[in-house]
Amino acid sequence: MTTAPPAGPSPGLQFDLLLDGATLITGDAQQPLLRGASLAVQDGRIAWIGTQLPPGARIGRRLALQGHVVTPGFVNPHQHAILSLVRGVAADLGFAPSYTPGIPQGTQVNPEQARALARLGACEALMFGSTVLGDHFVHADVSTEAMAETGLKLAPSWRIHDVDFARVAQGDWHFDAAIGERLLRRAADLHARWHGHPRVHPQLAAHAVDTCSEDLLRQVAALSASSGMHVNTHLSQSRVEVDRVQARCGRTATQVLADCGLLNHRLMGGHGIYLSDGDIALLAAARATVIHIPKCNATSGRLAPTPRLKAAGVNLALATDTQHADMVELPRWALMTARVQTGGVDADWQPQHVFAMATLGGARALGLDGETGSITVGKCADLVVFDARRPHWVPQADPLGTLVHCGQGRDVRHVLVDGELVVEDGRPTRVDLDTVCAEAEAAARQLWAAVGKPY
Ligand SMILES: [Zn+2]
Incomplete structure (x- = not known):
């Protein structure tokens, strides 16, 4: 005899965000590598990790991440x-x-x-x-x-x-x-x-x-x-x-x-x-x-x-x-x-x-290892999403070895802090990057001119 799945959503299983179908390099000794896995975020923290979403769970936003690698920030x-x-x-x-x-x-x-x-x-x-x-x-x-x-x-x-x-x-x-x-x-x-x-x-x-x-x-x-x-x-x-x-x-x-x-x-x-x-x-x-x-x-x-x-x-x-x-x-x-x-x-x-x-x-x-530094349920959702569909990430016989030996900063697609997408598709979401670069360039020009080396 089999038990029927619950008819409606289970109380409490409301996730703000789901990172779906990625390879997770967790930094957590319990399960350092998970392939084809998903990670749910609730109230800024990692609420659930697995391959089969719990029945009835409701998702606010879903990022489909097949071909991506997720690591702790x-x-x-x-x-x-x-x-x-x-x-x-x-x-x-x-x-x-x-x-x-x-x-x-x-x-x-x-x-x-x-x-x-x-x-x-x-x-x-x-x-x-x-x-x-x-x-x-x-x-x-x-x-x-x-x-x-x-x-x-x-x-x-x-x-x-x-x-x-x-x-x-x-x-x-x-x-x-x-x-x-x-x-x-x-x-x-x-x-x-x-x-x-x-x-x-x-x-x-x-x-x-x-x-x-x-x-x-x-x-x-x-x-x-x-x-x-x-x-x-x-x-x-x-x-x-x-x-x-x-x-x-x-x-x-x-x-x-x-x-x-x-x-x-x-x-x-x-x-x-x-x-x-x-x-x-x-x-x-x-x-x-x-x-x-x-x-x-x-x-x-x-x-x-x-x-x-x-x-x-x-x-x-x-x-x-x-x-x-x-x-x-x-x-x-x-x-x-x-x-x-x-x-x-x-x-x-x-x-x-x-x-x-x-x-x-x-x-x-920094005294923050109870809060961040690994993909662990309960810790802050401070995460990096790498686009691993690029040639230098293939093959992925060992995703961690590939990351360490071949990964590039420009492979970072998304960055989450407390579950908030602060970099999305390679651009910061809270500030205008072109303005940031222009203002920094202007400040640097003033300072180099002040030491007699204008450019
Ligand atoms: Zn220093």
Whole structure:
């Protein structure tokens, strides 16, 4: 005897949106790959995943996605959107833009220019599949508002330091406590302004140990402890930083962070190139994150010791920093740069490892892994839909391997944040892309003209 299906819709099975008939690369260890699957969204969250829609379920909108691959949104925890200003130039000068003379500096950017450039950076990140962006630089008040307009989730921070950055590019590290006090106050204001917002989660960003005094680092640690905000920093990014910290403090930057109360699970150390085995052990024991920035570092001829970091159990995330914000290609860079160091292919460095760094690893770094970073029922519907009907996606014997080795940012067709289509058919839905690009170009022209290099 068979049971008749229910005559009418089951109560509660009302889905706002159905992504129908796709291949899901979930990032969830329970079921990492589902082919011909559907995913339902309700109230911004992933409500159901399966192949046979429950009887009686009602659907608000259905996207037919045969030939598409759906992944969790990428999490990029270390970026400075405004520095798109120096793209195509700074990467070939040998050092991070803030230390480089002859190019526009953050201290020269006015709020209107910051707004225009930040919106450009947010659109770029979103269109390449990032759903969470940790952005820290100058003018975080206006840039956060501008980036939030696009629908992107943000972990924004003021760049905190007490060195006078206007003089660093000339090789002069002059400290002024008043600068640090002003920036800390702004960081606290940013937290107060956005606290409780569903998509904006302010963090702290102590620029680096060479540009922050130990007194300021202790104040950042205290604010982090009292507010729960995570802390981004540049950690062992360059020889100049390493040598300056050693000369000033007599210790490594990691040891200074530990002594100042910052070495814990809330710390995100960006770059991590010149880390000793002792530093790595400290980072692992503290459950801190190292944000690996492979494209930026390799472009300047450097590599972070990721095989040693991973073997020690340090949480690794991936970020684009000042390079263009394409998170789709970043797992490939992480895989390549690790294998250059290990000298071959091994079981520790496979596509699933670098994909996890670009998704869950970043979410964990920001304290958001309970909400995002994998396709898991109950988590936010932060998703990327790839058009996998293009030749470089065929065949799909292993969709994750194909994504990591062949995927391109331009393959991103749709991006959803909390179930909202914020990129549809490759275009942002909330802002006019042509206007965003034109305003950013105008701002960049003003800033390059101001350093005597008009174009
Ligand atoms: Zn950076």
